[in-house]
Amino acid sequence: MIYKERSKPLELLQLEVLAHRTALSPKKQSDLVKLKKGFEGERLFDSMLESLSNKHLQVNDLLLTFNGTVFQIDTLLITQEKIFVYEVKNFHGEFIYEQEKFFKFPQQEIQNPLHQIARSTSLLTQLIRKLGFNWPIQSHVIFINKNFTLFNAPPNTSMILPTQIDSHLEYLQTIPSRLNHVHKRLAEKLIEQHLDQSPFQKKPAYSYEQVKKGILCGKCSSSIVKLEGRTVYCDDCGWNEPFADSVVRTVHDFVLLFPEMKITVSQTHEWCNSLISKKGISSALQKNFKRGGKKRWTYYY
Ligand SMILES: [Zn+2]
Structure with missing residues (x-):
């Protein structure tokens, strides 16, 4: 059972909109591809876990902090006797493991995900202890992409290689799965601890003036x-839709890119490149958003 849904990272949502409304720099383009791939990998793992018939609580996308250190968990499963933590990697292509270092073939060094998961597991262990739970944690880095090859992969680490995924899922299927209110309480406590926004949240740089206006x-x-x-x-x-739907979609782009700006009729009129009359915009906003302020200070949210 999914206890906390996975949502698209804000930076990915923003870059997706920017891709249509600006010329993305090569750096932003590569960030977009990376974030998209990462998210797809996590969703793929979600769909694999869905096929399990035994009971567990799945908590996705946790951003936690312990002693001032922020750490992130892609997927956490609470089962009867232990907690499973997964770092999902959607790498594809050939990689080499050498003296505890990871290289994308032939020699581009990347952060060792085993170190990453060891760090977050240690912090999580301390955090749940502080919350009053003392359960064992089993953590894994799962390489979800079947086109991933790792040369010199050492045996007996917490890595799950693509060819080992099925047997890991079979193993999960066999573990005891009687859950009670304590398991739920742990899930709830962790969700309470979740930070909505990382203090290190990257915001792609852009300005209102740079961004292409209009309904897309x-x-x-x-x-x-x-x-x-x-x-x-x-x-x-040749695609078409009622204009009010276009206004709503276009306003959503605006909110994603400029959360600090107010949605007003004249702002939206400008943002939609004046394609829709102010009267039309006003009625679309009234039907689809809440209204605040009065008369010429009216805004929507
Ligand atoms: Zn079209």
């Missing part, structure tokens, strides 16, 4: 759209 097609993201009656049409792919 909901299917192909083209900006060549036109309004006919109450419908927005894409000139590139």
Whole structure:
């Protein structure tokens, strides 16, 4: 049972919008690909865990802190007798393991995920002890991509290589799984400790002026759209939708990129490149957002 859902990282959501509304720098482009791949890997592991029929509590995406040190856990499973912690890696291609170091073939060194998981496991052990639980933790780095090869992989580490995933899932299937309120309390306590935003949260750099305004097609993201009656049409792919839906989607992009700015009728009119009349925008906002302020100070949220 999933106790805490996984959501797309904010930075990924922002970069996805920016990809259609700015020319991404090569660095941002590679951040986007990396975050997307990481998220897809985590989702893939979620779908594998879904196939387990025995009971466990799954807590995803935890950002925790112990003694001032922030650490992150991709997937945590609470089972009857122990806690499983997973760091999910969606690497593909050839890698080499040498003297406790990881290299992407031939010699690009990357952070050793075994060190990463050892650190977060140690912090988690201390944190749950402080919360009043004293359960064993079994942690793993799981390489989820079947096109991942690791040369010189040492046996008996906490790594789960692609060819070992099935047997690990079978093993999970066999462990005792009677859960009670104590297991739930642990899950709830951990979720209470979860930080919404990392103090190290990276925000891609951009400004309102740099970003392309306008309604983008909901299917192909083209900006060549036109309004006919109450419908927005894409000139590139023919996709269409009621204009109010276009306004809502476009405002969501705005909120993601500029959470500090207020949504008002004239702001949205400008953000939608004046394609929709202020009257139309006002009615779309009223139907889909809450209203605050009065008269010319009215805003939506
Ligand atoms: Zn289109």
